[in-house]
Amino acid sequence: MAGLMTTGFRGFAARGMPRRGSAPPAWPWTGLVRLVEAWPLTGVGWSVAVAGVLCIIGFAMLRWHETLAAGTVCVASVAAALSAALGGMPLSAEAEPHSPPTAQPAASPAATGRPARFPLRVTEGDGIRYDIVIRNTSRRTARGITCIMPYAGPDVRFAVPRLGPGATLRHTVAIGRTRRGVAPIGTVVWERSDPFGLACRSITAAGPGIVVVRPRTVPFDSIGFDRLGDADDTAGHPSEDGDPCGLRQYRDGDDPRRIHWPASLKGTGLVVRDIRSSRRNGIMLTLAIDASRYADAAEFETAVRVFASIGMHALSTGMPLSCQAGNRPVTTTDPDAFLDSCSRITPHGSWDAPSPSPPQASTAQANHDGTGLLPAPVDGANVLVAVVGSTPGRGPDAGIRQSGIGSAWTGPCLRIEVRHGATASLRCEPDVTVGVAGSVDDLPSIMEALS
Numbered sequence: 001m002a003g004l005m006t007t008g009f010r011g012f013a014a015r016g017m018p019r020r021g022s023a024p025p026a027w028p029w030t031g032l033v034r035l036v037e038a039w040p041l042t043g044v045g046w047s048v049a050v051a052g053v054l055c056i057i058g059f060a061m062l063r064w065h066e067t068l069a070a071g072t073v074c075v076a077s078v079a080a081a082l083s084a085a086l087g088g089m090p091l092s093a094e095a096e097p098h099s100p101p102t103a104q105p106a107a108s109p110a111a112t113g114r115p116a117r118f119p120l121r122v123t124e125g126d127g128i129r130y131d132i133v134i135r136n137t138s139r140r141t142a143r144g145i146t147c148i149m150p151y152a153g154p155d156v157r158f159a160v161p162r163l164g165p166g167a168t169l170r171h172t173v174a175i176g177r178t179r180r181g182v183a184p185i186g187t188v189v190w191e192r193s194d195p196f197g198l199a200c201r202s203i204t205a206a207g208p209g210i211v212v213v214r215p216r217t218v219p220f221d222s223i224g225f226d227r228l229g230d231a232d233d234t235a236g237h238p239s240e241d242g243d244p245c246g247l248r249q250y251r252d253g254d255d256p257r258r259i260h261w262p263a264s265l266k267g268t269g270l271v272v273r274d275i276r277s278s279r280r281n282g283i284m285l286t287l288a289i290d291a292s293r294y295a296d297a298a299e300f301e302t303a304v305r306v307f308a309s310i311g312m313h314a315l316s317t318g319m320p321l322s323c324q325a326g327n328r329p330v331t332t333t334d335p336d337a338f339l340d341s342c343s344r345i346t347p348h349g350s351w352d353a354p355s356p357s358p359p360q361a362s363t364a365q366a367n368h369d370g371t372g373l374l375p376a377p378v379d380g381a382n383v384l385v386a387v388v389g390s391t392p393g394r395g396p397d398a399g400i401r402q403s404g405i406g407s408a409w410t411g412p413c414l415r416i417e418v419r420h421g422a423t424a425s426l427r428c429e430p431d432v433t434v435g436v437a438g439s440v441d442d443l444p445s446i447m448e449a450l451s
Contacts, residue, residue, distance in 0.1 A: 039082075040082070040085050040086070040199050040200055040201040041078070041081075041082070041198065041199050042193075042197055042198060042199060042200050044196075044197055044198055045078060045081060045197075045198035045199050048074045048077055048078055048198060049074065049075070049078045051070075051071075051074050052070070052071045052072075052073070052074025052075040052077075052078065053071070053075075054071070055067040055068070055070045055071030055074065056068065056071035056072075056075070058071075059071060077196070077198060078198060078199075080194065081193075081194035081196065081198035081199035082199050084192070084193070084194040084195075084199065085192050085193055085194060085199035085200060085201040086199075086201065089142075089145065089190050089192065089203060089205075090136060090137050090138030090140070090142050091134055091135065091136060091137070091142055091145065091160070091163070091190065091205065092134070092135045092137050092205065092206075093132055093133065093134050093135075093147070093188040093190075093205040093206040094132075094133045094206060095118070095130050095131070095132055095133075095185075095188065095206060095209055096130060096131045096132075096133060097118060097120045097128070097129070097130040097131075097185075097209065097211075098128075098129040098130060098131070118185075118209030118210055118211075119209065119210035119211065119212055120185070120209065120210070120211045120212070121211075121212045121214060121336075121339075121340070122178060122211065122212070122213055122214070123213070123214050123215075123216055124178055124179055124180045124213050124214065124215055124216055125177050125178065125216065126177070126178060127174060127175060127176055127177065127178070128174070128175040128178060128185065128211060129172060129173070129174050129175075130172075130173055130185070131170050131171065131172050131173075132147065132149065132170070132171045132172075132173060132188060132206075133168065133169075133170050134147070134160055134163070134168065134169040134170075134171070135163075135166070135167070135168050135169075136163040136164065136165060136166060136167050136168075137166075138165065139165045140165060141162055141163065141164050141165065142162060142163045143162060143192075144159060144160060144161050144162050145159075145160045145190050145191070145192050146158075146159055146160070146190070146191040146192070146193075147159075147160050147171070147188060147189070147190065147191075148188075148189040148190075148191055148202075149173060149187060149188060149189070150187055150189070156173055158171060178211075178213045179213060179301075180213050180214065180215050180301060180304065180342075180343055181213050181343060181344075182210060182211070182212050182213070182343055182344055183210075183211055183213070184208030184209070184210060184211075185208060185209055185210070185211045187204065187206065187207065187208040188204070188205045188206035189202055189203065189204050189205065190202065190203045190204075190205050212339075212340055212343050213343060214308075214339040214340070214342065214343050215301070215304050215305045215307075215308040215339070215342050215343065216305055216440065217305065217308050217309040217312045217339075217440070218305075218309050218440050218441060218443055218444060219309075219313065219444070220309070220313060220443055220444035220447045220448075221444070221447060221448065247260055247263055247271045247272070247273060248271065248272060249269060249270070249271060249272075250264075250269060250270035250271065250272050251272075254272050255272075258272040258273045259271070259272050259273075260272060260273050282314075282319055282320030282321065282322075282382055282383065283310065283314050283319055283320070283321050283322070283383050283384075283385055284322045284383070284384045284385070285307065285310055285311055285314070285321065285322065285323045285324070285385050285386075285387075286323070286324050286325075286384070286385070286386045286387070287303060287304070287307040287323075287324070287325040287326070287345070287386075287387045288303070288326070288386070288387065288388040288389060289325050289326035289328075289345065289346070289347050289348050290326070290347070290348050290349055291347045291348060291349035292349060292391060293388055293389040293391050294347070294389035294390065294391060294418075295389065295390055295391060295419075295420065297347070298420065299389055299390060299418055299419070299420055300347050300389065302418045302420070302437075302439060302440060303387050303388070303389060303418040304342060304345055305440035306387050306416055306418060306437060306440050306443055307323075307325070307342065307345075307387045308338075308339060308342040309440055309443055310385060310387075310443075311323055311330070311332065311338055311342070312335060312338065312339070315332065315334070315335050315338060316335065323338070323341075325345045326348060328345075330342065330345075382411050382412070383411065383412050383413075383414065384411060384412070384413045384414070385413075385414045385415075385416065386413070386414070386415045386416070387416045387418065388415060388416070388417055388418070389417070389418055389419075390417060390418065390419035390420070390422075412433070413431065413432040413433065414432070414433050414434075414435065414450075415432055415433070415434050415435070416434075416435045416436075416437055416443075416446070417434060417435070417436050417437070418437055418438075419436055419437070419438060420438060420439075421438055422436050422437070422438040423436075423438060424436065424437055424438065424442035424445045424446055424449075426446055426449040426450065433450070435449075435450075
């Protein structure tokens with residue numbers, strides 16, 4: 001008998017005591033915490049409820065009628081607050097965006113005249129306007145309620161008055177200048193509370209829509225890329241298979257066979273025939289996304305605008321294009337998809353303390369200055385363009401050739417350095433042409449200088 005009791009006690013102890021190394025048991029008040037989270041009482045409401053219960057318990061112990069009166073008032077207040085916060089909300093909400101003020105590159109609602117729908121696409125710097133349409137879907141008059149619309153910033157709040165059966169209320173929301181990115185917009189949350197703030201209930205009435213804020217782009221002439229692509233011809237003698245564009249002064253490295261002798265004899269120097277290659281050049285475009293390559297976030301945004309402008313030019317002119325931001329490929333199927341991908345580009349690391357570079361594949365095409373891997377080659381791509389910031393990279397040399405791409409790319413290279421406040425300039429370094437841009441508006445002048 002004693003043995004059976006000992007065995008039973010040991011079994012009970014083994015079941016009751018947690019094993020070494022096992023997770024600790026749940027606290028006894030876990031269910032109470034879940035109950036508190038389920039009820040729509042605020043902090044003040046729970047304080048009043050607890051005070052009412054304590055007063056009633058005090059009356060049972062002390063028989064003080066004052067505590068009974070105080071407890072009854074507290075419990076009745078909480079009950080009235082719950083009845084005001086709970087109950088049906090027979091209201092529906094829908095967000096209807098306005099057409100963007102600027103036309104988009106593809107068939108957008110602004111261009112076709114159709115009403116705008118989510119996802120809404122706008123250009124950075126433009127404002128956003130949309131209507132919240134609220135309807136009473138019941139046969140009774142709906143009580144007043146508070147409408148909340150969260151966005152990247154302070155929430156938009158406004159009071160919805162009492163609406164009769166089938167009544168409709170339209171409220172216009174305007175958001176000022178927008179920044180590049182993708183953000184949810186149009187979420188509608190009903191909030192109902194009592195006058196004393198003891199209870200508050202929130203219900204999401206309408207799901208969010210997506211607004212895509214695209215980078216601003218500038219157009220430019222393609223003759224700069226055509227000249228850069230001609231440098232890929234053998235021995236510095238471009239092919240004669242092209243269209244003559246006129247006459248110009250002789251430059252070092254020009255093919256002597258292009259010298260126009262009649263015009264040279266009339267002038268003071270040698271004049272050559274300016275022949276533009278009829279071959280369609282392609283671009284392999286890459287963007288440095290490491291925060292250590294840029295002075296601040298504004299400089300990074302300028303680099304994204306330059307990157308998007310070059311990509312949009314290639315897509316609009318039918319040039320072969322391959323794009324990559326860091327080690328992430330960028331969609332280039334059409335202008336809309338490309339700009340949407342540019343809207344989602346984010347920097348890697350912090351502006352104050354650069355973080356380690358993300359893991360990359362071990363390949364000869366790795367680029368450790370933040371531009372990532374070499375974009376996937378496409379048919380006809382013969383020019384590599386890299387957009388970087390004003391800060392040197394992590395390696396001993398921030399140049400394109402010395403940072404790893406040189407081992408995988410032997411064609412003409414153009415590196416565009418974004419530096420705020422700098423004057424647009426163009427210089428030639430060994431195996432690479434370097435352009436300096438203070439803003440995206442300097443890009444046309446840089447391309448003109450390449451011609």
